[in-house]
Amino acid sequence: MNTKQTFHVIGFLLLLFALFSGSWFLWLFGGLFFFMPAAQNWWLANMRRWVDLEWIADQTRVMPGTPVQITVRLHNRSWLPLPATWLRLTLPEHVTVEGADEVKVSNQRTAVRLRLDLPMRQSVERILTITPHKRGVIWLTDVQSETLPLFAEEGSSIPLKVSFSMLVYPLPLPLPPISLADTEPDGSRLSRQRRLEDVTFQRGVRPYVPGDRFKHINWKATAKTGSLATRVFEHTARPDWRVVGHILPSYEPLQQRHNDAVNERTISCLAALSVLFRKQSLGYELFMSVKQRGRAHLHMPAGSGKNHHLHVMTQLAQMHHYITTPIAPILRRLEESPSKEAILLITPRLDEDTEQAIDRLLRRGHKVAVLDVSGEQPVLRRNEASRIGRLIAR
Known part of the structure; x- marks a missing residue:
């Protein structure tokens, strides 16, 4: 029997004695034991009308390892004080939190608790510092509020609505030396194929x-x-580049191999290339071997400048639970292009079919460079048939 049921039993006995004795004091005292649980339920049901949560972050787009300062404000517009009010929220496991009263990591989630003593008709402010360490999107839609319960045994948890999202960009990998000036004209002559x-x-x-x-x-x-x-x-004679990212399946059952780590290197390498193209004001078109909105692969049109760079980085940061597709259709599409393209392939696995597709691209006059990300450091592969491919990473 919990405390609430105990109150009801005591109230029922007092009202029963009041019925036989006719005492008004017992009627009032017994009714009080029924009124208190009803008042508690009414307060919990209407608490969100008088209590508001405000969540302010100084940054919403950051790189991994960047501390973000969060200002948490709790407003009480009622005439009742709220002592010992706890706010409980959960974040991804890779997010570290400083400035909270309690921080626990369990079930791949970081549980955070804040204690606030909220007077009537006033506001209380707390400051947190969160640091994400992986790319992705951190969502927060509600925070659980635990107020001082009327009954000692049962806590009262009330969700408070909050709208917060933070985009964590992928961390760019250190790239080997890549000369992007190979598409420039030779002296004052222009290539008719690249015009x-x-x-x-x-x-x-x-x-x-x-x-x-x-x-x-x-x-x-x-x-x-x-x-x-x-x-x-x-x-x-400076056309847009075609950047092709090869994403492997998250798990390959035949090889019993997980590819999450190597896919993260591929995404980080694409982010580093985006930064490099942005610094040198070069346009590029991005292809990735993942499905996008019913399409066979992800395709981002050619562009340059800050907006295009942010669009690419946002797409890379939001890439989760993707469905991979073969790389061959993308290379075949580029092979059928009538113009001579400058293609940069980022792949963690250079198999025989991919090498044959690269040879066909080279025979058609395209310039192809292969950036191998199978190891910890990207390596630019030799290719005797391509001027770009003859560049050596180290």
Whole structure:
């Protein structure tokens, strides 16, 4: 029998004696034992109307190992004080917490407890420091509040809504020396196979041809001539790169092998390449051998600049519970491209089928470099048929 049931039994006996004795004191005293549990239930059901939780973080996009300062504020708008109020929340196991009253790690989760003594019509503030050590997204949607119970045995746990998410980017790996200037023109000559237009410099106009981009129409020349005119830009031999990431299945039952560690190296290597392309202001197109929204593989269009870099890093940070696909269809798609591409393949497993696909790409005139991430440090593989592949990592 718990305390609440004990109160009901005592109240029933007092009311029974009051019925036979006619004492008003026993009627009031017995009714009090029924009123207290009802008042407790009403307070717990309506507590979220007067108690609010505010969660403020100084950063929401960080790298692994970056401390983030969290300000926790609990507001009490009621006329009742809330002494010995505990806030309980859970975070991933890799997150370390400083400034809490209790921190325990169990079942791959970090349990955190904070004690707050909340006076009536006032607010209390606590500061935490959390440090994530792995990439991913840290979600927090509710915090359990444990107030001082009316009955000594039963605690009262009430969820308080909070909206918090923190994006942890993958930590870039140290890359071997890679020369990205191989696609530059040789002197003043331009490669006809790698010839593209640079929208930065305009060299004239020409009559409009169906299929031209609407944003490239020169409206001043159109007004003067009375017919649509399209801008003509200078040529460049610096095309976008094609970066291909090979993600292995999380577990291979035939080999009885887990590939989570090597896949994390592949993702970290892709993050390092994104940083390198961002520093050198180069455009790139990303392919990954994982399914994306019903598609056979993940494909991010070509781009450059800060926004494209953040988009790629966000996609890499949010990659969890993925379904892998073979790398061969991606290489076959690049093989069928009519233009000569600069391809950088990041793979932890260079098997015979992949090598044959690389040879076909080289015979079609593409430039291919292979970055092997099977070991702790990425290694740029030799390839005698490719100028980029002849670069040596060390």
